[in-house]
Amino acid sequence: DIQMTQxxxxxxxxxxxxxxxxxxxxxxxxxxxxxxxxKPGKAPKLLIYAAxxxxxxxxxxxxxxxxxxxxTLTISSLQPEDFATYYCQQSYITPPLTFGGGxxxxxx
Amino acid sequence: xxxxxxxxxxxxxxxGSLRLSCVASGFTFSDYSMNWVRQAPGKGxxxxxxxxxxxxxxxxxxxxKGRFTISRDNAKNSMSLLMNSLRAxxxxxxxxxxxLPGVASSGAFDYWGLGxxxxxxx
Numbered sequence: 001d002i003q004m005t006q007x008x009x010x011x012x013x014x015x016x017x018x019x020x021x022x023x024x025x026x027x028x029x030x031x032x033x034x035x036x037x038x039k040p041g042k043a044p045k046l047l048i049y050a051a052x053x054x055x056x057x058x059x060x061x062x063x064x065x066x067x068x069x070x071x072t073l074t075i076s077s078l079q080p081e082d083f084a085t086y087y088c089q090q091s092y093i094t095p096p097l098t099f100g101g102g103x104x105x106x107x108x
Numbered sequence: 109x110x111x112x113x114x115x116x117x118x119x120x121x122x123x124g125s126l127r128l129s130c131v132a133s134g135f136t137f138s139d140y141s142m143n144w145v146r147q148a149p150g151k152g153x154x155x156x157x158x159x160x161x162x163x164x165x166x167x168x169x170x171x172x173k174g175r176f177t178i179s180r181d182n183a184k185n186s187m188s189l190l191m192n193s194l195r196a197x198x199x200x201x202x203x204x205x206x207x208l209p210g211v212a213s214s215g216a217f218d219y220w221g222l223g224x225x226x227x228x229x230x
Contacts, residue, residue: 034216036153043203043220044153055218087152091215095167097155
């Protein structure tokens with residue numbers, strides 16, 4: 001199975017900050033990398049698919065990049081509603097589809 | 109508006125069985141592959157099963173293979189997950205999730221239900 005490793009596991013940031021979260025795959029996954037945002041008690045929400053494609057309705061302050069094994073999710077200017085946990089997920093080799101361990105973005 | 113509504117969760121004893129259902133609306137259900145994803149308390153999501161639009165192929169995570177069975181009824185816009193031999197480690201919120209169509213996007217989940225909680229405990 002492909003292992004997905006996210007870093008950091010948590011971070012503290014202020015409104016307006018630029019935030020970067022990284023995700024590393026245990027083997028190459030081309031561009032088959034998706035990012036989700038999850039708030040407490042809610043289902044995950046798709047933000048980015050295929051490494052850099054913005055899902056419909058997602059604000060443009062979210063962007064994704066990378067290919068192969070190393071990927072990043074960037075929030076260009078953190079907004080109050082962005083405090084949440086973020087997960088990466090690979091969809092290159094299935095089954096199984098695998099998620100990263102998550103990055104919790106907290107208010108500084 | 110796309111909606112996915114899960115039902116069937118609850119408290120079940122170890123070794124017991126449960127059937128979850130997911131009813132879809134707001135889109136042509138028969139055109140989309142679907143998935144079940146679960147999330148144990150305080151943990152990240154875990155994909156557990158996939159069913160294509162035509163019911164073939166079907167995939168399972170190793171953690172549920174041989175115990176869980178996914179199925180769908182396109183005429184009723186519904187998907188089910190039959191869970192047997194339940195274990196304490198199956199305790200989680202179970203979500204149904206729609207596959208975003210497209211080659212590069214397959215395996216990305218664009219719509220999720222609200223989830224249904226299953227607690228396996230004596």
